[in-house]
């Protein structure tokens with residue numbers, strides 16, 4: 088397959104013109120400087136990991152698809168040598184001669200229950216809320232009581248959950264909350280795909296559709312939830328729980344790399360490419376990666392050229408809607424269709440995110456198809472943006488970063504494939520062109 092080469096510029100003007108660019112974060116600081124400035128750290132990640140572990144028997148019981156993993160919601164790390172070959176050839180980079188790069192896909196597209204990265208943060212927050220309600224009402228006295236929470240739908244039906252979503256967060260929160268018994272309402276922005284709304288309604292979730300964008304849907308959800316004290320609002324723009332739920336992924340990734348005998352150190356840097364919407368998923372994962380691998384991991388976010396809300400925050404020094412710099416916020420990558428970044432995440436990322444690539448929508452379908460043709464894996468448009476991140480690193484601008492950072496050596500690259508499993512068959516065929 089021949090694809091148009093991806094050649095981002097480092098000229099900041101490109102942001103305003105909705106052109107593809109590589110942004111290098113001049114404020115990125117060594118972990119020894121950046122991490123101590125944050126109001127949270129490794130103890131919070133470990134606390135989240137422990138909480139998830141307490142719920143393993145419950146998850147295993149109510150979602151039989153997690154039987155094999157013992158109730159752990161995790162995705163495989165898959166090496167993709169044929170994709171690597173195709174991308175290197177297409178880029179005309181001389182990579183193969185002087186560097187040894189290995190390319191992997193972190194297949195969150197196949198995460199159980201929600202089929203996207205939201206199965207991490209979203210489900211974690213619902214479980215944390217459930218635990219605190221259950222503790223408060225004496226439903227949990229010891230560890231064996233967690234599994235029994237599967238029989239308490241009558242109790243939880245007295246409580247409501249609200250969430251604003253462009254689609255996938257709604258799927259994750261909706262599926263989990265309705266399984267526990269909550270009354271759950273998903274406030275969907277205009278970007279949400281029809282099949283996502285249909286699927287939720289089938290599961291008994293109340294879906295309210297808005298003609299407006301994500302911010303407006305979130306605002307309405309917050310209002311409705313605050314009017315009712317039995318309601319919990321899952322605040323994608325400000326939730327530390329979501330953030331920590333995402334961060335847990337990195338402890339497990341470390342284990343997966345260990346099993347594969349892949350070391351991460353100064354001579355073997357790790358590069359991770361993370362599709363970014365409001366910022367929670369890529370931010371939580373970057374926070375965790377820096378805790379686990381320190382300065383030997385390089386974290387790059389990817390956003391659509393018309394909805395680069397995190398990049399806008401970096402350039403403006405505050406979270407403002409992309410409309411303020413004349414961009415539409417509209418993109419086919421529905422998971423990334425966010426016009427204003429999370430303040431919490433932006434603050435945490437100021438010195439941690441290494442850089443970002445922006446991509447045009449027209450690149451996404453060819454990458455979905457390339458991954459499918461070379462490796463037989465299916466991912467959705469938002470996730471396919473990660474592939475462009477790696478291509479960007481092969482471009483002259485990216486190669487310059489690698490040289491400057493002194494990392495032109497044996498490197499490992501991970502594309503965080505953030506979603507896809509729940510995409511219905513007919514939609515899948517359209518995306519794959521088959």
Ligand SMILES: *Cc1c(COP(=O)(O)O)cnc(C)c1O
Pocket residue numbers: 203204205255256362363364365366367368369422423425467469470505506507
């Ligand atoms: C939500 C989502 C993202 C980005 O996560 P944020 O927390 O919004 O930054 C990326 N890819 C997919 C498929 C998503 O659903």
